[in-house]
Amino acid sequence: MIDIKNLVHRYTIWESDTKKSKKTVLDDVTLDISPGQLVAILGPNGSGKSTLAKHLNVLLLPDEGTVWIDGKDTKDAKALWDIRSTVGMVFQNPDNQIVGTSVEEDVAFGPENKNLPSTLIQEKVADSLRAVGLLHKRKSSPFRLSGGQKQRVAIAGALAGTPRCIVLDEPTAMLDPAARKEVIHVIHKLNKEAGITIVLITHHTDEVVGADKIILMNQGHIIQEGTPKEVFDNFELLKKVKMDVPQVTELAWNLARQGIPIKTPVLTEEQFVTEMMRIYEDGKNREDC
Amino acid sequence: MIRDITIGQYYAQDSSIHKLDSRTKLMGVLIYIVALFLVKNPWWYLLLFVVILALYRLAKVPYGYLLRGLKGIVILLIFTFVFRLISTPGIPVAQLWIFTITGEGITKAISLTVRIALMIIGASLLSYTSTPRELADGLEKAFGFLEKIHVPIHDMAVIVMIAFRFIPILIEETNVLMDAQASRGVEFEKCSVWKKCRNIFSLLLPLFLSAVRRSSDLAMAMEARGYSGEGETSRMYPLRYHSGDRIAYVLMFLFLAGVIVMRVVNIY
Ligand SMILES: Nc1ncnc2c1ncn2[C@@H]1O[C@H](COP(=O)(O)OP(=O)(O)OP(=O)(O)O)[C@@H](O)[C@H]1O
Numbered sequence: 001m002i003d004i005k006n007l008v009h010r011y012t013i014w015e016s017d018t019k020k021s022k023k024t025v026l027d028d029v030t031l032d033i034s035p036g037q038l039v040a041i042l043g044p045n046g047s048g049k050s051t052l053a054k055h056l057n058v059l060l061l062p063d064e065g066t067v068w069i070d071g072k073d074t075k076d077a078k079a080l081w082d083i084r085s086t087v088g089m090v091f092q093n094p095d096n097q098i099v100g101t102s103v104e105e106d107v108a109f110g111p112e113n114k115n116l117p118s119t120l121i122q123e124k125v126a127d128s129l130r131a132v133g134l135l136h137k138r139k140s141s142p143f144r145l146s147g148g149q150k151q152r153v154a155i156a157g158a159l160a161g162t163p164r165c166i167v168l169d170e171p172t173a174m175l176d177p178a179a180r181k182e183v184i185h186v187i188h189k190l191n192k193e194a195g196i197t198i199v200l201i202t203h204h205t206d207e208v209v210g211a212d213k214i215i216l217m218n219q220g221h222i223i224q225e226g227t228p229k230e231v232f233d234n235f236e237l238l239k240k241v242k243m244d245v246p247q248v249t250e251l252a253w254n255l256a257r258q259g260i261p262i263k264t265p266v267l268t269e270e271q272f273v274t275e276m277m278r279i280y281e282d283g284k285n286r287e288d289c
Numbered sequence: 290m291i292r293d294i295t296i297g298q299y300y301a302q303d304s305s306i307h308k309l310d311s312r313t314k315l316m317g318v319l320i321y322i323v324a325l326f327l328v329k330n331p332w333w334y335l336l337l338f339v340v341i342l343a344l345y346r347l348a349k350v351p352y353g354y355l356l357r358g359l360k361g362i363v364i365l366l367i368f369t370f371v372f373r374l375i376s377t378p379g380i381p382v383a384q385l386w387i388f389t390i391t392g393e394g395i396t397k398a399i400s401l402t403v404r405i406a407l408m409i410i411g412a413s414l415l416s417y418t419s420t421p422r423e424l425a426d427g428l429e430k431a432f433g434f435l436e437k438i439h440v441p442i443h444d445m446a447v448i449v450m451i452a453f454r455f456i457p458i459l460i461e462e463t464n465v466l467m468d469a470q471a472s473r474g475v476e477f478e479k480c481s482v483w484k485k486c487r488n489i490f491s492l493l494l495p496l497f498l499s500a501v502r503r504s505s506d507l508a509m510a511m512e513a514r515g516y517s518g519e520g521e522t523s524r525m526y527p528l529r530y531h532s533g534d535r536i537a538y539v540l541m542f543l544f545l546a547g548v549i550v551m552r553v554v555n556i557y
């Protein structure tokens with residue numbers, strides 16, 4: 001689906017009117033994402049996550065290395081619109097990415113740009129809004145929606161382009177906890193039910209425990225890649241790059257360090273409870289005999 | 290003040306007026322304004338007022354909205370009224386300090402003020418019953434012939450759309466900025482006009498910076514969704530005349546013809 005080889009990206013920084021310098025933001029990034037996966041990209045501020053995301057939608061081009069989307073090189077100008085309809089994009093600030101003055105108008109923006117027939121557009125808009133659970137709000141003004149709803153509209157907007165992959169760049173960063181849950185739920189649903197490949201960029205570690213793969217970035221490098229279990233097992237590395245970990249994970253890890261035979265990493269509260277119960281039962285059994 | 294602005298407020302309803310093509314409604318507003326300028330006798334404004342009331346009713350827009358549109362131009366209305374009142378020559382009926390109020394002045398003042406007010410009320414109905422998108426599309430179609438002489442009508446329509454989309458956001462942002470500055474001791478409500486201007490200027494810079502940031506974000510989001518600024522695009526709801534539009538056009542032209550006849554025959 002997405003194949004990145006030795007990607008390097010440098011931003012030009014104008015120090016003064018005449019003097020410019022290059023800042024390397026992505027350094028030799030190699031990455032492979034297979035179809036249907038839910039991949040989370042985790043990393044502290046300024047680690048290059050957004051820059052990487054923009055490469056997936058050809059909003060930026062590599063300075064070195066290559067990005068292939070579905071086998072198409074992003075440097076190939078002819079493939080541009082193909083790639084953009086393969087990969088949909090959702091950004092952090094919902095207010096700055098909603099174009100339409102009503103919900104359905106906004107969702108229709110992508111298909112309209114593709115010059116599709118009206119009936120097909122109406123179908124796609126209805127389907128996309130249904131998928132994010134906002135069909136009843138189709139005539140509303142985006143301005144009147146809650147943050148979580150706005151972000152779901154943005155997801156529907158990406159979805160209406162019938163992409164096979166959606167890249168979400170910190171879609172929950174400006175939302176409250178309830179809205180975050182609602183958006184993450186929709187993302188998981190799209191991945192499970194529609195089989196859409198998801199690249200979820202975030203710095204909330206609790207949002208990534210359900211991912212198939214986590215990519216941990218720091219200062220333009222991928223410093224770790226693996227399942228949530230593998231990544232959270234390396235607790236010290238996460239702490240070193242100043243990432244928060246879910247509370248239960250941290251608690252379990254600290255307990256383990258105190259000598260309690262808890263199996264780390266613990267990712268969810270349920271897991272923590274079962275783990276504690278197991279230890280309790282074990283302890284009781286040992287006392288019994 | 291800024292908090293009261295209600296431009297581009299669509300009032301979602303399922304009514305026969307909402308269903309009309311925006312071009313029909315644009316024509317309707319045009320005819321209504323022409324009619325306002327054609328009538329001579331102030332009493333006729335009453336009839337025109339009844340017409341617009343009926344249209345609001347038909348559109349299922351509450352009458353409270355009638356006044357909302359006027360709120361923004363209250364000063365203009367008062368100014369027009371007073372100015373006409375004291376500056377029309379004729380038979381004096383009252384003397385206020387150095388100003389003479391004439392009988393003609395009273396009639397003129399009332400009719401001019403009412404005319405402006407009705408114009409705004411009529412135009413507001415258009416914006417209550419058509420989404421900005423429909424309006425932009427309508428204007429685009431109506432002025433599409435200008436593309437031939439290289440006036441970028443399509444681009445303008447997109448710009449108008451986005452402007453409408455961002456008006457409420459920027460208004461809200463202004464309110465936040467005003468509150469933020471007010472909480473640090475800046476007064477917006479109770480101070481001299483001069484100071485007010487200076488304070489408002491201090492809002493403009495952050496507002497401008499944020500607008501620039503927003504537009505660069507938006508440009509990227511639009512590009513990601515396939516907007517290129519060129520090439521054919523389609524519409525989810527293409528503008529199309531229905532039977533309702535035909536009826537509306539007939540009624541509108543009958544109405545206009547009636548007003549013209551009235552004017553020419555000069556009865557009343
Ligand atoms: N247009 C640009 N010009 C110059 N430098 C930039 C530009 N965009 C980003 N940078 C710099 O590149 C680095 C990586 O930015 P990027 O936005 O990719 O990080 P990020 O991981 O998304 O961070 P965040 O969590 O804050 O969103 C940062 O140091 C940033 O200052």
Ligand SMILES: [Mg+2]
Binds near residue numbers: 049050169170
């Ligand atoms: Mg970012």
